[in-house]
Amino acid sequence: MKPFKIRDISIDPPLILSPMAGVTAYTFPLLIKRRGGVGLVVSEFISVEGLTRHNPKSKRQMRFDEEERPYAVQIFGGKADRMAMGAEMAQEIGADILDVNCGCPAPKVVKNGGGSGLLRTPELLETILKEIKKTITIPLTLKLRTGYSDASINVVDIAKMAEQCGVEHIQVHGRTRDQGYKGLANWDLIRQVKEAVTIPVSGNGDITTIEYGMNKWRETGVDGILIGRGAMQNPWIFRQFADVLAGNEPYQPDLTEKKDVLLEFFSMCREEMAEIVALGKMKQLAGQFTKGLVGGAQFRQTLYHSHSADEILDNITTYFETLESRETFGDGVIEADSDLEFTTCEPPVPIEVLQREMAVTN
Numbered sequence: 001m002k003p004f005k006i007r008d009i010s011i012d013p014p015l016i017l018s019p020m021a022g023v024t025a026y027t028f029p030l031l032i033k034r035r036g037g038v039g040l041v042v043s044e045f046i047s048v049e050g051l052t053r054h055n056p057k058s059k060r061q062m063r064f065d066e067e068e069r070p071y072a073v074q075i076f077g078g079k080a081d082r083m084a085m086g087a088e089m090a091q092e093i094g095a096d097i098l099d100v101n102c103g104c105p106a107p108k109v110v111k112n113g114g115g116s117g118l119l120r121t122p123e124l125l126e127t128i129l130k131e132i133k134k135t136i137t138i139p140l141t142l143k144l145r146t147g148y149s150d151a152s153i154n155v156v157d158i159a160k161m162a163e164q165c166g167v168e169h170i171q172v173h174g175r176t177r178d179q180g181y182k183g184l185a186n187w188d189l190i191r192q193v194k195e196a197v198t199i200p201v202s203g204n205g206d207i208t209t210i211e212y213g214m215n216k217w218r219e220t221g222v223d224g225i226l227i228g229r230g231a232m233q234n235p236w237i238f239r240q241f242a243d244v245l246a247g248n249e250p251y252q253p254d255l256t257e258k259k260d261v262l263l264e265f266f267s268m269c270r271e272e273m274a275e276i277v278a279l280g281k282m283k284q285l286a287g288q289f290t291k292g293l294v295g296g297a298q299f300r301q302t303l304y305h306s307h308s309a310d311e312i313l314d315n316i317t318t319y320f321e322t323l324e325s326r327e328t329f330g331d332g333v334i335e336a337d338s339d340l341e342f343t344t345c346e347p348p349v350p351i352e353v354l355q356r357e358m359a360v361t362n
C-alpha cells in the first residue's frame, strides 16, 4: 500500500479518518491528526439545506484547522441546485476536496432524498454530481454504501457512473443501507468496485486492528483505507498502521500518553464549546477509548456520573494513577475486544438530551 493522489493532492499515508457526525468535527480530527498517520480528514456530513439557508450551525461545521489538511468537506442533500451551492461554499472556505455523502442511512436524511437515499435514484445522483462539477474546481469525491438493500446492490454501477461524471475518488463502506451497522462489511464488493474503475478507490468497514486492515487491503487492492469507529477506540491506529506500512514496529503508547490524550481532548473541547457540550464529548470519547483498558467499564461509569469538569479531570487522574502504580482499578477486568456498537450517523449525544440530563442531576 503506497500513497495515492486525488488529482494533485497526495494522500500520504493512504489512510483516511472516516466522516462521523458529531465526532469528526474540529476537535476530534485534530486530536487524531496530532497522533500521526492520517493522510486525509473528512468532515462530518453537513446539510446543504442548512448551509444554503445560512444556518450558523451548518457553517460552523465546515470550520477546520490548517493542521488538518488535506481536508475534505462532506455535504449531503437531495436537491441538485442546493448541493451545487453547498459545494461552492465548501470550496470558498478553503476545503481541499468536496465529498458527497451517499451512505447515511438515517430515515430523516433518506426521506429527503439524500444520503443513502441517492442509491435508489442514480439519475438524481448523476445530475447532482454533474451540477457540482460545473460549480467547483476542487476535486469531487463520493462516499457510498454498497446498495440500498441486499436486493439492490448497485455500488459497481454507481461507481462507474460517478467516474464518468468526473468524480476523482470513491470511498465504499461495505454495507447496504438496510444493513445499518449490522453484520460485517462486504469487502468483496469493495474489491469489485476497485476493479471496475480507474480512479482511486478506498475501502471502509470494521477496521479496528492493523492485521485486519492489511488483510482487507491485500484481498481487495484498494488504494486507501478509511477508519471510523476504530479511531475512537484507539487514537493511535493510523500511526500504527502507517508504521507497519513503512516496515516498522507499530507504535505503542504508554499509560501517560493514554491519560494525556484524554486530557488534551477535554482541554480542546473546553476551549471550543460550552462546558456542558465538552462534558458530553468527553464522555463519548472516553466511552470508546477505555474499552480494552483494565477496569475500563468501571472507569466509564465514574465518568458518566461526573457532572463537572473538575470531577472529570479528577477521575481521569485517579484512574491512570491507579493503573500506573500497578494497582488494579475496579474489578480489574480487561474487556475483550469490543464490538463497534457506536453506530449512527447522527450526533451520538444530542445536546438537548445532555441538557435534560444535567438539569435532572444538578
Ligand SMILES: Cc1cc2nc3c(=O)[nH]c(=O)nc-3n(C[C@H](O)[C@H](O)[C@H](O)COP(=O)(O)O)c2cc1C
Binding pocket: 018, 019, 020, 021, 022, 023, 043, 044, 045, 074, 101, 102, 103, 104, 143, 173, 204, 205, 206, 207, 226, 227, 228, 229, 230, 340, 342, 343, 344, 345, 346, 348
Ligand atoms: C457516529 C457515526 C457517525 C457517522 N457519520 C457519518 C457521516 O457524517 N458521513 C458519512 O459518510 N459516514 C458517517 N458514518 C459512517 C462512517 O464514516 C463509516 O463509514 C462507518 O462507521 C464504517 O466504518 P468503521 O467500521 O471504520 O466505523 C458515521 C458512523 C458513525 C458510527
